Amino acid sequence: MKIGIIAHLKHPINAPFAGGLEVFTHQITSLLQSRGHEVILFASSSSDSRLPVEPIISDDHYDKQSGLRIKRKDMASEYIAEHHAYFELMMKLDSYELDVVFNNSLHYIPITMASQIQTPMLTILHTPPFYELSLAIKAERTRPVISYSTVSKFNASNWSHLIQDCQVISNGIDLSEWTASPNLSQDEPYAVWFGRIHPDKGLQYAITACKKAGIKLKVAGGIADKKYFKNVIEPLLHPNVERLGLLERAALGHLIAGAAVCVVTPTWQEPFGLVIAEAMASGTPVAGFKMGALAELVNSSSGILVDFADTDALAKAILETRELDRKKIAEYACKQFNIENMIDRYEQLLYEVAENSTVKTFRI
Numbered sequence: 001m002k003i004g005i006i007a008h009l010k011h012p013i014n015a016p017f018a019g020g021l022e023v024f025t026h027q028i029t030s031l032l033q034s035r036g037h038e039v040i041l042f043a044s045s046s047s048d049s050r051l052p053v054e055p056i057i058s059d060d061h062y063d064k065q066s067g068l069r070i071k072r073k074d075m076a077s078e079y080i081a082e083h084h085a086y087f088e089l090m091m092k093l094d095s096y097e098l099d100v101v102f103n104n105s106l107h108y109i110p111i112t113m114a115s116q117i118q119t120p121m122l123t124i125l126h127t128p129p130f131y132e133l134s135l136a137i138k139a140e141r142t143r144p145v146i147s148y149s150t151v152s153k154f155n156a157s158n159w160s161h162l163i164q165d166c167q168v169i170s171n172g173i174d175l176s177e178w179t180a181s182p183n184l185s186q187d188e189p190y191a192v193w194f195g196r197i198h199p200d201k202g203l204q205y206a207i208t209a210c211k212k213a214g215i216k217l218k219v220a221g222g223i224a225d226k227k228y229f230k231n232v233i234e235p236l237l238h239p240n241v242e243r244l245g246l247l248e249r250a251a252l253g254h255l256i257a258g259a260a261v262c263v264v265t266p267t268w269q270e271p272f273g274l275v276i277a278e279a280m281a282s283g284t285p286v287a288g289f290k291m292g293a294l295a296e297l298v299n300s301s302s303g304i305l306v307d308f309a310d311t312d313a314l315a316k317a318i319l320e321t322r323e324l325d326r327k328k329i330a331e332y333a334c335k336q337f338n339i340e341n342m343i344d345r346y347e348q349l350l351y352e353v354a355e356n357s358t359v360k361t362f363r364i
Helices: 020-034 077-096 108-112 131-140 153-158 203-213 224-238 249-257 274-281 309-320 327-335 339-356
Strands: 002-006 038-044 053-057 100-103 122-126 144-150 190-194 218-221 241-245 261-264 285-289 303-306
Touching: 002 020, 002 077, 020 038, 020 274, 020 339, 038 218, 053 077, 077 108, 100 108, 100 339, 108 122, 108 131, 122 339, 131 274, 144 339, 153 261, 190 203, 190 249, 203 218, 203 261, 203 309, 261 274, 274 285, 274 327, 285 309, 303 309
Parallel strands: 002 038, 002 100, 038 053, 100 122, 122 144, 190 218, 190 261, 218 241, 261 285, 285 303
Antiparallel strands: none
């Protein structure tokens, strides 16, 4: 097949990755190519040059440290820049003569303009409903032209008021990137927290819980919200919290595999949670909040989830999870999160969407 993948444009699709969606897009592009498909990735200009990138927005004004696009004289905002990029792409998308579009954009424009193209589209719902995307999908559902899938049963339930019987394909990870370490070093044990330093990820709760548990915390990730970091995180920092910044995959894997426990503290209803899969594939148990789809991923043999914001319970979980069998955790992750299983299902779904003539029934 000839497949066009529409990427999220807030960050380049390149390592070190800004977040899980960038990881997903990079992997899905590479894997579909490896299976013999012709792929075009519509992404920002500094995305990985080894990928078949068709740039639709420039990264000349992208600040790697903050993960934001610097305001330009000829563009009112990042919001407008993305709007224009997707609008221009959709206007010419049929000219690429694709068999199917794989939409991972999280943006309302590809949804809104889907009825104006002849190419069938599969859209992956990577987030719970939010205002602009919900409005676009609500309108699209009155004259359906798009097929949908999402990453967890929890997120399918979130969207059920607009999309009935939404297919669920659980995210997978490249297991070769995460190596379990059954025996920890004799050095001082530590907990790890990794991801974007942003209010959604709740780093402040991890710092507080680790202090209560009396364990060192190592933090890996870029600062996605400077105001949040300055006002909320900085006042909590102390000598037993070590900030490592944004790490390359190999260094991150080594860090996670060496941790006694991975602390996961979302403040929103997580639609999936790749950090959990990556930690468990490294044999590292999880202590976290019972938010969103996390309960679908963590069982009693791989971690402990507690009620949101209860740092006393989280501190207790941090200590108790250290007794779990790391080998069994890694084995469980290998069965649950094998990326080849994920790509098998997406490939089959893409074939079905491409061949399903009913998708075009309502097209103008």
